[in-house]
Amino acid sequence: MSQPESLVGYRRAPGLIRWLGLDGPLLAGLLAIMGFGLYVLYSATGQDLDRVIAQSIRLGVGLILMVVVAQFHPHRIRLLTPIGYAFGLLLLVLVLLFGTGAKGAQRWLDLPGLPRFQPSELVKILVPMMVALWISRERLPIRISVVWVALIMVAVPVGMIAKQPDLGTSLLVAASGLFVILLAGLSWRWILSAAAAGAVALPLVWINMREYQQQRVLTFLDPESDPLGAGWNIIQSKTAIGSGGFFGKGWQAGSQAQLDFLPESHTDFIIAVLAEELGLVGVVLLLSLYLFVIGRCLVLASRAGETWGRLLAGALTMTIFVYVFVNIGMVSGILPVVGVPLPLVSYGGTSAVTLLVSFGLIMATQREKNRVYG
Amino acid sequence: MFKSDLRQIYNRQQERQVFTHRAIIGFVVICLLSLGLLARMAYLQVVQHDTYQDLATQNRVQHEAVAPPRGLLYDRDGRLIALNRPVKDLVVVPEQVKDIDSTIEVVRSLIELSDEQVERFEKRLKQRRRPFQSVTLRSKLSEAEVASISVDNYRLPGVRIEARLARYYPYGDLLTHAIGYVGRLNVSELEKVDGKNYAATEYHGKLGVERFYESDLHGQVGLRQVETNARGRVMRVLTQTDPVPGADLTLYLDVELQKAATDALAGRRGSVVVMDVRTGGILAMVSAPSYDPNPFVTGISSAAYRELRQDPQIPLYNRAIRGQYPPGSTIKPLLAMSGLEAGTVNWDQRQFDPGFYQLGGEGRRYRDWLRTGHGYVRLADGIIESCDIVFYDLAVKTGIDSMAEYLGQFGFGRELGMDIWGDASGILPSREWKRSQGRGVWFPGETVISGIGQGFWLTTPLQLAASTAAIANKGLWREPRMVASSSLGDLPTVERPLQIEIPNKDPRNWERVIKAMVDVMHGNRGTARAVGADAQYRIAGKTGTAQVRGLGQDEDYDADEIEERFRDHALFVGFAPAEAPEVAIAVIVENGGGGSSTAAPLAKEVLDAYMLDPQSGQLRVSAR
Numbered sequence: 001m002s003q004p005e006s007l008v009g010y011r012r013a014p015g016l017i018r019w020l021g022l023d024g025p026l027l028a029g030l031l032a033i034m035g036f037g038l039y040v041l042y043s044a045t046g047q048d049l050d051r052v053i054a055q056s057i058r059l060g061v062g063l064i065l066m067v068v069v070a071q072f073h074p075h076r077i078r079l080l081t082p083i084g085y086a087f088g089l090l091l092l093v094l095v096l097l098f099g100t101g102a103k104g105a106q107r108w109l110d111l112p113g114l115p116r117f118q119p120s121e122l123v124k125i126l127v128p129m130m131v132a133l134w135i136s137r138e139r140l141p142i143r144i145s146v147v148w149v150a151l152i153m154v155a156v157p158v159g160m161i162a163k164q165p166d167l168g169t170s171l172l173v174a175a176s177g178l179f180v181i182l183l184a185g186l187s188w189r190w191i192l193s194a195a196a197a198g199a200v201a202l203p204l205v206w207i208n209m210r211e212y213q214q215q216r217v218l219t220f221l222d223p224e225s226d227p228l229g230a231g232w233n234i235i236q237s238k239t240a241i242g243s244g245g246f247f248g249k250g251w252q253a254g255s256q257a258q259l260d261f262l263p264e265s266h267t268d269f270i271i272a273v274l275a276e277e278l279g280l281v282g283v284v285l286l287l288s289l290y291l292f293v294i295g296r297c298l299v300l301a302s303r304a305g306e307t308w309g310r311l312l313a314g315a316l317t318m319t320i321f322v323y324v325f326v327n328i329g330m331v332s333g334i335l336p337v338v339g340v341p342l343p344l345v346s347y348g349g350t351s352a353v354t355l356l357v358s359f360g361l362i363m364a365t366q367r368e369k370n371r372v373y374g
Numbered sequence: 375m376f377k378s379d380l381r382q383i384y385n386r387q388q389e390r391q392v393f394t395h396r397a398i399i400g401f402v403v404i405c406l407l408s409l410g411l412l413a414r415m416a417y418l419q420v421v422q423h424d425t426y427q428d429l430a431t432q433n434r435v436q437h438e439a440v441a442p443p444r445g446l447l448y449d450r451d452g453r454l455i456a457l458n459r460p461v462k463d464l465v466v467v468p469e470q471v472k473d474i475d476s477t478i479e480v481v482r483s484l485i486e487l488s489d490e491q492v493e494r495f496e497k498r499l500k501q502r503r504r505p506f507q508s509v510t511l512r513s514k515l516s517e518a519e520v521a522s523i524s525v526d527n528y529r530l531p532g533v534r535i536e537a538r539l540a541r542y543y544p545y546g547d548l549l550t551h552a553i554g555y556v557g558r559l560n561v562s563e564l565e566k567v568d569g570k571n572y573a574a575t576e577y578h579g580k581l582g583v584e585r586f587y588e589s590d591l592h593g594q595v596g597l598r599q600v601e602t603n604a605r606g607r608v609m610r611v612l613t614q615t616d617p618v619p620g621a622d623l624t625l626y627l628d629v630e631l632q633k634a635a636t637d638a639l640a641g642r643r644g645s646v647v648v649m650d651v652r653t654g655g656i657l658a659m660v661s662a663p664s665y666d667p668n669p670f671v672t673g674i675s676s677a678a679y680r681e682l683r684q685d686p687q688i689p690l691y692n693r694a695i696r697g698q699y700p701p702g703s704t705i706k707p708l709l710a711m712s713g714l715e716a717g718t719v720n721w722d723q724r725q726f727d728p729g730f731y732q733l734g735g736e737g738r739r740y741r742d743w744l745r746t747g748h749g750y751v752r753l754a755d756g757i758i759e760s761c762d763i764v765f766y767d768l769a770v771k772t773g774i775d776s777m778a779e780y781l782g783q784f785g786f787g788r789e790l791g792m793d794i795w796g797d798a799s800g801i802l803p804s805r806e807w808k809r810s811q812g813r814g815v816w817f818p819g820e821t822v823i824s825g826i827g828q829g830f831w832l833t834t835p836l837q838l839a840a841s842t843a844a845i846a847n848k849g850l851w852r853e854p855r856m857v858a859s860s861s862l863g864d865l866p867t868v869e870r871p872l873q874i875e876i877p878n879k880d881p882r883n884w885e886r887v888i889k890a891m892v893d894v895m896h897g898n899r900g901t902a903r904a905v906g907a908d909a910q911y912r913i914a915g916k917t918g919t920a921q922v923r924g925l926g927q928d929e930d931y932d933a934d935e936i937e938e939r940f941r942d943h944a945l946f947v948g949f950a951p952a953e954a955p956e957v958a959i960a961v962i963v964e965n966g967g968g969g970s971s972t973a974a975p976l977a978k979e980v981l982d983a984y985m986l987d988p989q990s991g992q993l994r995v996s997a998r
Binding site: 139140141179182183184185236238239240241242243244245246255256259260261275279280283284287290291294295298301302307310311314318321325328329332334 | 385388389390392393394395396397400401404405407408411412414415416418419420422423425426427429430431433434601602603604605609
């Protein structure tokens with residue numbers, strides 16, 4: 001088999017890393033992204049060392065969780081998956097009933113004795129795990145009857161998250177589930193049919209919407225039509241990116257970022273700070289790091305011993321790219337604004353921990369070696 | 375067994391291939407989408423770089439107007455009489471306040487804040503403004519208030535203390551009517567001025583010198599290029615064109631003399647105007663009662679303003695330039711001149727005063743102030759003893775139009791000062807004036823009473839002072855002026871001549887009239903001889919008593935019996951020293967009674983303040 005193992009040097013991983021069941025190149029890639037992210041974050045928070053330290057601690061916690069998760073044998077993870085999935089659904093119901101949050105959205109769960117958290121983050125991992133488990137019971141390529149059940153497994157949590165409402169997260173959860181189905185070899189016929197059906201359905205939905213709903217969608221799709229409201233963020237972020245130029249204005253020297261013209265500059269819009277201060281060069285560097293990590297994850301996925309591991313690792317990897325694409329697309333004004341952070345770079349704990357747990361899962365899949373070639 | 379193993383191997387391999395195939399497609403799509411993102415970034419950062427660079431600069435760089443410091447006002451001795459003082463205001467940035475009402479409550483618990491101030495704040499809140507521009511809640515905080523706000527600042531996000539320069543008048547109510555004051559620039563004023571130059575200006579002269587010299591005092595606006603953050607806060611100054619301060623003006627005004635004149639009025643309603651006869655400069659301009667202009671600068675409360683407006687003493691009224699009074703006998707010296715110049719009377723001719731005058735020897739009796747009459751009198755006695763009969767006769771002989779033509783040259787009946795803002799014109803009675811007012815034809819009896827400064831006659835204290843200065847100058851009339859010099863050199867000029875040489879047929883006429891005025895003070899029958907007796911210098915003067923209410927033909931005037939507001943106004947005009955005149959003075963005390971008993975002693979007090987050394991009480995060695 002023409003595995004690219006020799007290319008990425010898997011065999012030469014250092015002893016401790018190998019002993020912990022970690023993947024050296026992936027870990028290196030992740031550390032590079034996190035380091036770069038903290039460097040940008042220091043500037044984006046207006047040289048606030050406290051926040052950089054807080055974020056480092058969160059990333060540290062995430063890394064520890066990643067190592068812990070990587071220790072589990074896939075066999076055990078599979079055993080726990082249905083219970084975990086059911087638990088995740090229960091939490092989502094609780095959120096809808098007792099959730100807290102701001103601006104009319106209930107996203108957080110405040111259970112006594114636990115820190116406040118967003119169950120939807122947990123569901124981002126549980127959904128692909130469950131769908132992969134369901135699909136891997138039968139041989140690939142996937143049969144259509146299996147697909148229907150898988151779709152329901154995806155649709156139920158997605159619907160509940162959308163009702164919170166949290167459009168960004170529900171889209172990511174939907175993507176993570178659908179990627180499993182796509183990677184399981186759903187025939188192109190079905191994929192194209194679904195796409196065509198969607199394309200036909202959209203105008204019908206549009207016609208049946210009320211005018212204020214249409215207006216809302218239009219603003220969502222084209223925020224610049226409302227320059228002082230929803231469009232403000234996008235105009236400012238495009239200005240930050242564009243004024244950065246090829247080499248950038250220099251670290252901590254971006255006027256848009258440092259003078260607070262750029263909103264959410266250390267969270268969802270941090271790529272604009274990077275683009276303004278470090279220029280296109282910085283953007284290319286970060287994108288390369290992401291592509292390296294994603295490529296490495298796909299290599300690991302294909303190397304997993306069992307179908308479940310492959311599907312899960314592959315779907316998680318694809319989802320991570322969705323994060324990157326939606327975030328950068330939104331900040332640069334080609335996608336509507338949805339609250340999706342830039343993986344491992346944006347300030348904030350929940351998504352970083354979820355992401356690192358995902359990487360832990362991907363590494364854990366490597367414990368099952370291909371029985372034939374292992 | 376082998377076969378099934380092989381089958382399993384085949385299946386595993388197949389499943390693996392399915393995944394790998396999809397994963398490769400996935401990775402290709404990922405790479406394509408990444409290239410798409412990169413293309414988008416490159417488009418923004420390279421292709422459209424210049425556009426966004428401009429946008430970023432526009433965001434960051436703001437142009438700010440800098441108000442020029444208003445020119446200062448000095449009195450003749452260099453005393454600062456109007457200056458700019460830093461004051462601290464409590465301002466609110468609405469964008470940074472969560473709950474305006476609760477913020478106001480917190481502020482109210484810390485410092486004094488009236489409902490009216492809150493109301494005004496809310497009104498200003500509704501006006502258009504730039505985002506993050508502050509709105510004043512309370513102006514002029516005391517040091518103690520600044521301290522208590524600072525201590526509790528953490529409870530007041532979006533509330534801060536701003537320092538700025540505000541006009542301040544250190545002498546309070548002493549100079550208000552002489553120099554005026556500034557107040558907040560209003561819309562109609564903004565329409566008249568150059569908006570660009572006033573972009574940062576808060577104040578505009580409202581009255582007096584402050585109003586007339588607005589354009590000189592204002593200065594040129596400065597411009598600052600500043601870097602601001604998104605909340606409009608200035609981070610640093612990029613470039614700055616400094617504002618040009620307004621001109622500092624030195625007035626003729628003498629604060630000490632002004633004080634002396636105010637003290638001399640001693641709380642009575644009235645006015646004193648002192649003019650330098652050599653320059654036309656106003657040395658003192660008092661209108662009593664007065665008021666403190668400082669509250670007007672930052673906005674007086676409506677309660678305080680109402681109180682001022684409703685005060686029966688009308689302190690807001692500038693009696694010195696807007697008060698119009700019948701001149702009474704103070705006009706007699708100039709009427710004598712008009713008769714002498716017209717040749718209708720003879721200085722030495724005697725006539726009999728029986729205590730009344732009748733037109734053509736019959737009909738209504740126009741009475742002399744002395745019921746018994748003065749017996750045989752000359753024109754000089756008309757001035758010295760203020761005999762009315764002489765002037766009834768003079769007026770009738772000279773004729774109203776001839777008198778009006780002559781007296782018009784002394785500034786009566788028109789607004790005067792080139793830099794005195796808002797003075798009244800008074801009334802110089804004539805046939806033409808009456809016709810133009812639509813008041814019908816002129817009656818001969820009206821000429822008679824015009825001869826003693828009654829009837830239609832109205833003059834302002836300023837006009838009386840300026841015309842008296844013209845007597846001192848023997849026919850050279852100078853326009854009264856407030857400002858002597860400007861730190862920038864040039865003062866505004868006017869088309870009309872600032873002094874008028876009044877034609878004179880016989881120079882002896884001036885000598886005669888002035889001699890008679892000296893005798894008013896120093897002669898043994900002069901109406902103000904009691905005042906002149908103890909003077910250390912010689913004064914030329916004329917007393918006057920103006921009727922507020924006309925008396926019936928046989929009614930006696932009894933000050934004790936009539937209401938105060940109907941009592942006569944006491945007047946005095948004069949100049950000193952009589953031989954080499956320096957200052958002319960006009961005094962009016964409203965309802966003050968007699969000119970000789972009330973106005974003349976008051977005038978002497980003021981003249982003493984000018985002529986005598988305050989320490990020794992002796993004559994000043996050198997002229998001022």
